[in-house]
Amino acid sequence: MPSKASSSSSSRRALLSAPSDLNEPLTVPLSTRSFAPQFASLYHFRLRKLKGVKRDGGGLLKKAKERWGDGSAAASALERGSHTRTRVQNGKRKNSAHDEEMMEDEAEEEEEDEDEEEEEEKKKKKKEKKRSSRDRVQYVERILDIDQGKMMVVCGIIYCSMRLKPDVLEDLTREQYLPPVPARTTYADNATDEIFLEDESGRIRLVGGTAMDASADSQGSTSAHNSRSWRDSLVTGVVCAVLGTETRAGDFDVVDVILPGIPRSLAKSDAKSRDEAMDVDGEKGDWVALVSGIEVGDEKAFETKEEEGTSASASAGQEDDGLGMLRNELLAEWLRGETLSEIDAGVSVRDVSALILAGNSCAVPSALRTVENKAGRPRAFNTNPLDHYLAALTQSIQVQILPGARDPAGLAMPQQPLHKALFPRSAGAAEGSNALIRSTNPAWSAFGNALILGTSGQNIDDLFKYVEGGTDEDRLRMACNTLRWGHLAPTAPDTLCCYPFTDRDPFLITRSPRIYFVGNQPRFATTLYEPEPESESEQGDEGVEGSATRVVLLPSFNKTGTVVLVHRSTLQVQKVQILPPPL
Numbered sequence: 001m002p003s004k005a006s007s008s009s010s011s012r013r014a015l016l017s018a019p020s021d022l023n024e025p026l027t028v029p030l031s032t033r034s035f036a037p038q039f040a041s042l043y044h045f046r047l048r049k050l051k052g053v054k055r056d057g058g059g060l061l062k063k064a065k066e067r068w069g070d071g072s073a074a075a076s077a078l079e080r081g082s083h084t085r086t087r088v089q090n091g092k093r094k095n096s097a098h099d100e101e102m103m104e105d106e107a108e109e110e111e112e113d114e115d116e117e118e119e120e121e122k123k124k125k126k127k128e129k130k131r132s133s134r135d136r137v138q139y140v141e142r143i144l145d146i147d148q149g150k151m152m153v154v155c156g157i158i159y160c161s162m163r164l165k166p167d168v169l170e171d172l173t174r175e176q177y178l179p180p181v182p183a184r185t186t187y188a189d190n191a192t193d194e195i196f197l198e199d200e201s202g203r204i205r206l207v208g209g210t211a212m213d214a215s216a217d218s219q220g221s222t223s224a225h226n227s228r229s230w231r232d233s234l235v236t237g238v239v240c241a242v243l244g245t246e247t248r249a250g251d252f253d254v255v256d257v258i259l260p261g262i263p264r265s266l267a268k269s270d271a272k273s274r275d276e277a278m279d280v281d282g283e284k285g286d287w288v289a290l291v292s293g294i295e296v297g298d299e300k301a302f303e304t305k306e307e308e309g310t311s312a313s314a315s316a317g318q319e320d321d322g323l324g325m326l327r328n329e330l331l332a333e334w335l336r337g338e339t340l341s342e343i344d345a346g347v348s349v350r351d352v353s354a355l356i357l358a359g360n361s362c363a364v365p366s367a368l369r370t371v372e373n374k375a376g377r378p379r380a381f382n383t384n385p386l387d388h389y390l391a392a393l394t395q396s397i398q399v400q401i402l403p404g405a406r407d408p409a410g411l412a413m414p415q416q417p418l419h420k421a422l423f424p425r426s427a428g429a430a431e432g433s434n435a436l437i438r439s440t441n442p443a444w445s446a447f448g449n450a451l452i453l454g455t456s457g458q459n460i461d462d463l464f465k466y467v468e469g470g471t472d473e474d475r476l477r478m479a480c481n482t483l484r485w486g487h488l489a490p491t492a493p494d495t496l497c498c499y500p501f502t503d504r505d506p507f508l509i510t511r512s513p514r515i516y517f518v519g520n521q522p523r524f525a526t527t528l529y530e531p532e533p534e535s536e537s538e539q540g541d542e543g544v545e546g547s548a549t550r551v552v553l554l555p556s557f558n559k560t561g562t563v564v565l566v567h568r569s570t571l572q573v574q575k576v577q578i579l580p581p582p583l
Contacts, residue, residue, distance in 0.1 A: 015286060015353050015354060015398070015447055015448045015568075016288070016353070016354040016356075016398045016400055016434065016437065016445060016446070016447050017434060017437075017445070017446045018400070018437050018439055018443070018444065018445060018446070019444055019445075019446050019451075022444035022451075022510070022511065023439070023440060023443060023444050025504050025506040026414045026440040026442065026443065026444075026506045027416070027440060028414070028416060028499055033499065034500075035499070035500060036500075037500040037502050038500065039493045039500050041500070041501070041502040041503075042493065042498075042500060042501050042502070042505055043157055043237070044200065045501070045502075045503070045504065045505050046157065046237070046239060046487070046505045046508070047155070047156070047157050047199060047239055049505065049508060050239040050260045050486060050487075050508070051155040051239065051241075059260070060155050060239065060240070060241040060258060060260055061139065061155065061241070063241070063258050063260075063261075064139070064153050064155075064241040064243070064258050065139070067256075067258060068137050068153060068243055068256070069137065136151070137151050137152070137153055137243070138150055138151065138152050138153070139152075139153045139154075140152055140153070140154050142154075142199060142200070142201040142202075143156055143197065143198065143199050143201050143202050143203065143204050144201035144202050145201075146204065146246050146252070147246070148245075148246040148247075148248070149245060149246070150245060150246075151243070151244070151245055151255075152243075152244065152245065152246070153241060153242070153243050154197070154241070154242060155199070155239070155240070155241045155242075156197035156198055156199045156203075156239070156240070156242070157197070157198060157199065157237065157238070157239050158195060158196070158197060158234045158235065158236060158237065158238040158239075158240060158490075159195075159196045159197075159198055159203065159236050159494075160193060160194075160195055160196075160234070160235060160236045160466065161193065161194040161195075161196060162187045162188065162189065162192075162193050162466075163189060163192055163193075164184060164186070164187045164188070164189055165187045165494075165495060166187075166495065184465070185465065186464075186465050186466075186467065186468055186469075186470065187465045187466060187495070188465070188466055188467055188468035189468065190468055195231060195234060197240075197242060197252065204246070204250070204251065204252045205250075205251045205252065206242065206244075206251070206252050206254050207247070207251045207252065207253055207254070208244070208253040208254050208255075230254065230257045232467075233257075233259075233481055233484070234257070235463060235466045235490055235491055236466075236490065236491050236494045236495070237487070237489075237490030237491050237492070237494060238259070238485050238487070238490045239259075239260060239485070239486075239487070239490075240257055240258060240259050240260075241257070241258045242254050242256070242257050242258075243255045243256040243257075243258075244256075259484045259485055259486070260484075260485060260486035260487075261483070261484055261486055261531065262483055262486055262509050262511075262512050262531070263486075263510065263511065263512065286351060286353045286447070286448060286567070286568050286569075287347060287351050287352045287353065287565045287566065287567050287568070287574070288352070288353065288354045288355075288356060288447050288452070288515070288565070288566055288568060289335070289352050289354065289355045289356070289563055289564070289565055290356050290358060290454075290517050290519075290552060290554055290563070290564045290565075290566060291331070291355065291356070291357055291358065291554065291557045291562075291563050291564075292357065292358035292359055292360060292404070292456065292457070292519030292520045292521075292554040292555070292556060292557060293358075293359070293360040293361075293404075293519065293520050293554075293555070293556030293557050293558050293559070294328055294331070294357060294360075294361050294389075294557050294558060295324060295360060295361070295362070295363040295364070295406075295556075295557075295558040296325075296328055296361060296362065296363060296385050296386040296389045297362065297363020297364075297365065297382065297385055297386070323579065324558040324559070326579060327557065327558065327561045327578050327579050328389065328557075328558075330578050330579065331557070331563065331578055332389065332392055332393055334349060334576075334578065335349065335352065335355060335393060335396065335397050336392075336393075336395075336396045336397075337349050337350065337396070346574060347565055347574050347576075352397065352565065353397070353398065353447075354397065354398040354399075354400065354447060355393065355397050355398065355399045355400070356399075356400045356401075356402070356445070356452070356454065356517070357399065357400065357401045357402065358402050358404070358454055358455070358456050358457070358517060358518075358519025358520070358554055359402050359403060359404020359405065359406075359407065359441060359455075359456025359457060359519045359520055360404035360405065360406045360407060360456065360519070360520055360556070360558075361386055361401055361404065361407060362381055362383055362386050362406070362407050362408060363385075363386075364381075364406050365380070365381065365382065381408040383408065383422040383423065386422075386423070387422065387423040387424065387425050387426050388425060388426075390423060390425075390426035390436060391423075391425040391426040394426055394435040394436050398434060398435060398436075398437070399435070399436050399437070400436075400437040400439055400443070400445060401418060401436070401437070401438055401439065402415075402439050402440070402441045402442075402443055402454065402455075402456050402519070403415040403416070403417065403418050403440075403441045403456065404441065404456035404457070404458075404519065404520060405456065405457070405458055405520070408422065409441075411497055412497045412498055412499050413441070413442075413458065413459070413489060413492055413496060413497060413498040413499075413507075414440045414441060414442060414498070414499075414506055414507070415440060415441040415456070416440055417438035417439055417440055418438055420438065423436070423438075441455060441456045441458075442454060442455040442456075442459070442488055442489075442507070443455075444511075444513075447514075447515070447568050448568055450514035450515065450568040450569070451511055451512070451513045451514050451515075452513060452514065452515045452516075452517070453488075453509070453513035453515070453516045453517075454515075454516065454517040454518070454519070455488065455517075455518055455519065456519045456520055457518050457519045457520035457521055457554075458489075458496065459482070459488055459489040459491075459492075459496065459507075459518075460475055460478055460479055460482075460518050460521065460553075461520075462489070462491050462492075462495055462496040463478045463481075463482075463490075463491060464478060465495070466491070472521075472522055472523050472525060473525075475518075475521055475522070475525070475553060476525045476526075476527055476551065476553055479516070479518050479551050479553060480527065480529050480551055482509070483509065483516065483529055483549060483551075486508060486509050487505075487507055487508055487509060488507040488508075488509060489507045490507075492507065512547050512549065513549055514549060514550070514568065514571070515549070515550045515552070515566050515568070515571070516529075516549050516550065516551050516552070517551075517552045517553075517554055517564075517566075518551075518552070518553050518554065519554045520554070520555075520556055521553040521554060521555055522555060523553070523555055524552075524553060524554065524555050524560075524562050524564065524575060525552075525553040526550065526551060526552045526553065526564075526573050527551050528548050528549070528550055528551070528571065529548065529549045529550075529551050530547070530548035530549075531547060531548075548571065550566055550571040550573065552564055552566065552573065557578075559581065560577075560580065560581060561577055561578040561579045561580050561581070562575060562576070562577060562578075562580075563575075563576040563577075563578060564576075
């Protein structure tokens with residue numbers, strides 16, 4: 001068997017790397033970590049970055065003007081119609097005056113006719129001015145500058161007022177005097193929830209638009225011909241441009257919505273560079289393996305505890321621990337080329353050049369509920385089994401590991417790389433090479449010339465709570481929405497814990513990823529997110545067609561045995577099952 005492993009290792013190229021320019025904003029050095037600043041700076045930076053025209057590919061204002069213009073064409077049409085009606089009325093009036101000349105004095109009639117024409121001309125000008133000002137789209141910098149009754153465009157950041165959303169003061173009160181509330185699976189209640197648009201100057205409630213779809217194109221522009229409401233595509237923290245009018249009640253009646261999307265110019269240039277690289281050195285057959293939730297741990301950590309108070313999560317993990325460990329061993333053997341070919345699912349394992357572990361790689365040991373540890377959470381992890389596992393894998397394949405919600409890492413997003421002290425064997429053996437890449441969560445990767453963006457799933461899990469009665473299809477839709485929003489985690493810091501950044505927003509999607517994966521989801525799902533052209537000049541543009549992104553949701557490997565292979569150039573997907581669970 002070692003001969004197979006060595007031959008497999010020698011035939012694979014080291015294609016996976018971590019671009020420093022994209023990952024640097026996600027890195028928070030220990031010396032600079034502070035939770036003292038307020039989170040307002042993060043929101044202000046996000047709004048300015050996505051709104052302004054300095055953003056690569058154009059900001060929201062540029063997209064809004066390209067789609068909505070300034071309304072001059074509609075105003076001109078109204079003016080032409082007004083002139084036509086006025087000429088007809090004047091002609092009728094002159095004919096009647098000609099008939100009366102036979103009965104009255106010609107001089108007196110001319111004076112009266114001139115007076116009437118002057119009065120009609122004044123009324124006509126007032127009406128035309130009023131119509132033109134009402135129908136012309138006006139762009140305002142602040143919500144405070146919105147005028148009632150006029151068609152306005154304003155950019156802002158969304159805030160969802162939800163009565164079921166966690167409240168810090170209420171939680172503290174309950175902790176002292178009331179029993180704890182069961183964990184909620186959703187914050188949404190369509191009967192009472194309200195959506196506001198806000199900026200530095202104030203906020204305004206958004207109403208109307210119940211038959212619109214915010215997923216029509218790459219900009220996130222809505223369409224009144226589709227059934228999905230724009231409300232289903234907006235969550236707290238999303239930056240958008242809205243078109244509508246202020247009502248007498250002080251609300252903003254929404255007509256259309258535009259979302260930032262991903263930078264278009266970079267999407268085209270990246271696609272062209274990928275296409276050029278596909279034909280170099282025969283690199284056409286390279287695949288990347290995506291896995292999440294391997295949960296490698298020590299057998300002793302899962303021994304049944306008979307002491308009273310053993311945590312429910314630990315006992316649940318014991319049920320299929322043996323099957324999960326067997327899956328992990330078979331996965332390692334398959335990646336080393338030591339298993340039968342029937343498991344390859346049509347893809348040769350030699351073409352798999354890299355493995356990405358998307359969170360929850362370390363098994364959670366059992367813990368007792370005590371007075372000091374009320375939640376029953378573990379306070380120590382044995383990472384030796386995972387260290388040995390990674391050391392064996394890195395002998396034959398590149399491995400990138402992201403921290404997850406259940407790994408020994410901080411909970412605040414972005415999660416920092418797992419410390420190298422946790423992996424003395426694998427990190428030491430890979431030192432000076434890219435055999436083991438310890439990344440943040442979320443993280444950017446470069447697989448050859450293809451950019452990969454991935455998370456361990458916390459962002460989608462939190463977004464899913466904004467959907468009432470959501471299904472697995474909604475998770476995939478939310479993953480695509482993060483690309484339309486141009487932001488990975490808009491709900492941070494409202495309901496998703498993150499660092500209080502003051503000089504940047506690390507969750508902004510500043511490049512166009514070729515592959516976008518989300519780990520630790522209930523089921524496997526995938527789709528091809530392909531933005532539509534923004535203008536007629538881009539119709540048939542090869543660069544735009546090549547800017548498609550493969551979106552993949554990864555289930556827990558420990559529970560499902562699912563490995564997802566993605567081809568870096570064709571974006572073809574292969575699902576590999578290792579000891580699938582019984583139906």
